[in-house]
Amino acid sequence: xxxxxxGASVRRKEDxxxxxxxxxxxxxxxxxxxxxxxxxxxNQAHAELRKVDTEAAKRMPGVLxxxxxxxxxxxxxxxxxxxxxxxxxxxxxxxxxPHPPLAIGRVxxxxxxxxxxxxETREQAKDAAERIEVDYKPLPAVASIAAAIKPGAPxxxxxxxxxxxxxxxxxxxxxxxxxxxxxxxxxxxxxYNNRLVPNAMEPRAAIGEYDAASGDYTLYTTSQNPHVIRxxxxxxxxxxxxxxxxxxxxxxxxxxxxxxxxxxxEAIVTWAAPKVGRPIKWTAERSESFMSDAxxxxxxxxxxxxxxxxxxxxxxxxxxxxxxxxxxxxxxSCIPTYLYATLLAGVYTTPxxxxxxxxxxxxxxxxxxxxxxxxxxxxxxxERLVDIAARDMxxxxxxxxxxxxxxxxxxxxxxxxxxxYDSGNYQATLDQALKAADWAGFEGRRAEAKKxxxxxxxxxxxxxxxxxxxxxxxxxxxxxxxxxFEAAEVRVHPTGSVTVFTGSHxxxxxxxxxxxxxxxxxxxxxxxxxxxxxxxxxxxPFGMGTYGSxxxxxxxTALVKAxxxxxxxxxxxxxxxxxxSEADIEFKDGKFTVAxxxxxxxxxxxxxxxxxxxxxxxxxxxxxxxxTAFYDPKNFTFPAGCHICELEIDxxxxxTHIAKFTAVDDVGRVINPMIVEGQVQGGVGQGIGQALLExxxxxxxxxxxxxxxxDYCMPRADDLPxxxxxxxxxxxxxxxxxxKGCGEVGAIGSPPAVxxxxxxxxxxxGVKHMDMPATPMKVWQTIRAASPKQAAE
Amino acid sequence: MPQVSMTVNGKAVSATxxxxxxxxxxxxxxxxxxxxxxxxxxSQCGACVVHVDxxxxxxxxxxxxxxxxxxxxxxxxxxTNGKLHPMQEAFRDNHGLQCGFCTPGMVMSALDLVKxxxxxxxxxxxxxxxxxxxxxxGYHNIVKSxxxxxxxxxxAGR
Ligand code: FES
Ligand code: FES
Numbered sequence: 001x002x003x004x005x006x007g008a009s010v011r012r013k014e015d016x017x018x019x020x021x022x023x024x025x026x027x028x029x030x031x032x033x034x035x036x037x038x039x040x041x042x043n044q045a046h047a048e049l050r051k052v053d054t055e056a057a058k059r060m061p062g063v064l065x066x067x068x069x070x071x072x073x074x075x076x077x078x079x080x081x082x083x084x085x086x087x088x089x090x091x092x093x094x095x096x097x098p099h100p101p102l103a104i105g106r107v108x109x110x111x112x113x114x115x116x117x118x119x120e121t122r123e124q125a126k127d128a129a130e131r132i133e134v135d136y137k138p139l140p141a142v143a144s145i146a147a148a149i150k151p152g153a154p155x156x157x158x159x160x161x162x163x164x165x166x167x168x169x170x171x172x173x174x175x176x177x178x179x180x181x182x183x184x185x186x187x188x189x190x191x192y193n194n195r196l197v198p199n200a201m202e203p204r205a206a207i208g209e210y211d212a213a214s215g216d217y218t219l220y221t222t223s224q225n226p227h228v229i230r231x232x233x234x235x236x237x238x239x240x241x242x243x244x245x246x247x248x249x250x251x252x253x254x255x256x257x258x259x260x261x262x263x264x265x266e267a268i269v270t271w272a273a274p275k276v277g278r279p280i281k282w283t284a285e286r287s288e289s290f291m292s293d294a295x296x297x298x299x300x301x302x303x304x305x306x307x308x309x310x311x312x313x314x315x316x317x318x319x320x321x322x323x324x325x326x327x328x329x330x331x332x333s334c335i336p337t338y339l340y341a342t343l344l345a346g347v348y349t350t351p352x353x354x355x356x357x358x359x360x361x362x363x364x365x366x367x368x369x370x371x372x373x374x375x376x377x378x379x380x381x382x383e384r385l386v387d388i389a390a391r392d393m394x395x396x397x398x399x400x401x402x403x404x405x406x407x408x409x410x411x412x413x414x415x416x417x418x419x420x421y422d423s424g425n426y427q428a429t430l431d432q433a434l435k436a437a438d439w440a441g442f443e444g445r446r447a448e449a450k451k452x453x454x455x456x457x458x459x460x461x462x463x464x465x466x467x468x469x470x471x472x473x474x475x476x477x478x479x480x481x482x483x484x485f486e487a488a489e490v491r492v493h494p495t496g497s498v499t500v501f502t503g504s505h506x507x508x509x510x511x512x513x514x515x516x517x518x519x520x521x522x523x524x525x526x527x528x529x530x531x532x533x534x535x536x537x538x539x540x541p542f543g544m545g546t547y548g549s550x551x552x553x554x555x556x557t558a559l560v561k562a563x564x565x566x567x568x569x570x571x572x573x574x575x576x577x578x579x580x581s582e583a584d585i586e587f588k589d590g591k592f593t594v595a596x597x598x599x600x601x602x603x604x605x606x607x608x609x610x611x612x613x614x615x616x617x618x619x620x621x622x623x624x625x626x627x628t629a630f631y632d633p634k635n636f637t638f639p640a641g642c643h644i645c646e647l648e649i650d651x652x653x654x655x656t657h658i659a660k661f662t663a664v665d666d667v668g669r670v671i672n673p674m675i676v677e678g679q680v681q682g683g684v685g686q687g688i689g690q691a692l693l694e695x696x697x698x699x700x701x702x703x704x705x706x707x708x709x710x711d712y713c714m715p716r717a718d719d720l721p722x723x724x725x726x727x728x729x730x731x732x733x734x735x736x737x738x739x740k741g742c743g744e745v746g747a748i749g750s751p752p753a754v755x756x757x758x759x760x761x762x763x764x765x766g767v768k769h770m771d772m773p774a775t776p777m778k779v780w781q782t783i784r785a786a787s788p789k790q791a792a793e
Numbered sequence: 794m795p796q797v798s799m800t801v802n803g804k805a806v807s808a809t810x811x812x813x814x815x816x817x818x819x820x821x822x823x824x825x826x827x828x829x830x831x832x833x834x835x836s837q838c839g840a841c842v843v844h845v846d847x848x849x850x851x852x853x854x855x856x857x858x859x860x861x862x863x864x865x866x867x868x869x870x871x872x873t874n875g876k877l878h879p880m881q882e883a884f885r886d887n888h889g890l891q892c893g894f895c896t897p898g899m900v901m902s903a904l905d906l907v908k909x910x911x912x913x914x915x916x917x918x919x920x921x922x923x924x925x926x927x928x929x930x931g932y933h934n935i936v937k938s939x940x941x942x943x944x945x946x947x948x949a950g951r
Binding site for chain 1: 829
């Protein structure tokens, strides 16, 4: 292994600029003549907009323009589109209410944009916004799933009776019911998967710019997928041809899903830029992020597992209500369906599964993908239900899992919920994790903790997830309105260095390093001779960006395909130069060699010849060495693994302290172990945050109670443990690198491990389930509420 | 409008500001030092940490006029001639950053910790970081970086 090749923990290229304070985030950009926008947002959860009077605001110092929804409507600006059409049980399409960038006629959640002020400075814009008079006629609001589905609940959309967006299902209900009717035991759970606010540390920002001389628009934005934004905003919202619209997402300070979507502010600043005649910058304040970035999770679920007398899973039945918020965000509709229900087989041989999902509108911020997106919700319910089943059946939680695992020899394995797993070894990751966590020694540690008055618990979760979504035609048949390929261009320069243009986008994942390793390794050139370019639609080929842990599995594969084309062309050039037949040319370690001889040409010599084609087969081959490849995935990839959490609860205060967290993940082949570990640790950090700390709360009137970092509990350094990470690779069977993806496993596998441990710690108190987050107050109240008899047992 | 003068990373600067201008706005918007970031509006996140007269300060929580006459140090001033400070180097070597947004504040905060405690334990580092949020790393590698940076600084006698 080269010291910076595949498998080496190469230090990251991008770190130097970040460490010296020279990263370039959107808000760092200062365009000549730049003006500033401030968005006035609804303080009402649900209200009629009777009048928005902007006259006084327009007269405020520094103000250049004020716009409201009807101004955009008059310009025929379209609504923000949803990228996935879900069909109801009866085959009819879901309800898609309009989503104007600035509200028209009604506001539907706190934070809904009402008007935009453009001024010389941000402060002036903000001051002027205070002078806008909005006449709201408050309407009754529904702020939770439970409130939205009550008969007679206030209606948010006329087009969506019962606040129902869709009512979808997967599986054969009658067949599942029949199995349940004969089952030896049925384990049950009712749970609420808590609503989360993504809170990437960089707030969203956007700069819209128009060049009157060329007619070109530029949008600088905090996006995970600039081409997707260009397509959606250009084609559906502003009706701008794509060749006149450049979208540039420079350094982006974390995304976690929340920066996938096309947001109103992007359209607003781009639309307004020619009207103001100057570039317009908007940057969210954190309190705006809380009320305008798409939130995550928010499922209300009842699930049941049918078992035989030996603890074999016979069938699974799930009913979920999923909160969409007030509008459909870009990918909201596919999260609780195709990214959720299809994961419900887990790593188990459960032969038959039925899941029905009702998506509901509420007067809350739109909900969409947040790290894991559907898969954490599926994993949490399944891994909790398995623990409950084990307890009901008086079985060991590890034993019941082993009994039901898909065997390592069973791949490819067709699940009852559409997916076909290509590879994995769930026993191996479990065994490795049990050992690393010293599962066997736990009872001793529990007894020791008890002497100190502490309740110690241990919890395991054996999860699977699906990454690198998915063959475009399969997704299209299921309602996707986008392609799911990725693109890469490998441009070899005359002296043999290489610039790679990738459609993937890095916002913390370290692509500049991992992709450089990959290309350097494949072309046999120095790591430092490779440069990675991403994020700018003016430079890169049309790509779908980064979400769902797809960058290496899909984007990396496109890169390998482009490199393969470079090598194939290089062989032709080498054959000519070496006067050999093309079939006899071998490429290895950066050298083209005539097989069985020592006659060879270095990669750099071939590159030079391609650009100075004097001795070159010009009659058969174009000059130049620059290749583009698009790759459409053949299947999802299926990372899986085992997370074990060991923790102590102080019964006096209800506080939970994680003593040890162990993760063993199968993410396929690892290119850079340092980066993979970092991704897993970050994901586990967010998973523990969900399990113990984070909770987005609305009051019953739809006011956002947790609207700042003072109220919403973000994990801090002293809330989290040191996180032990190991990998165990089985290779992905359908991409050339054998990679699966590592961005989300941490956030998917960890929450049930934590809650299983909390419930285990509280086992003497008769606790069967606890919803997340297991805050000190909730734990303390649970302990207090337990009957003295249980407590004394 | 008030006039302020101070040194930033050793260089004398002066600027005209509004009474309400925050130190972070002066640094980012007027002086072009965009390495100091703004991640929140409630003084929670620490992305904006700089040193004022040698002490770590959240520059979103201090008015520019309050820094009049002070010596301000930002992330841009740490590396010398393209060579990273040992604490910066430790972050790179231990993968203590992902998206890099929290990083300048983390590094500046860490340097203040080391000033107080040249050899901080894991627990001490975690407690010190109470005012610095990171959403990417789970803190594991930030803690490692700071301990390694502190060790390197002890070795270098800094
Ligand atoms: S910007 Fe968050 S603490 Fe200063
Ligand atoms: S590295 Fe992204 S917030 Fe810390």
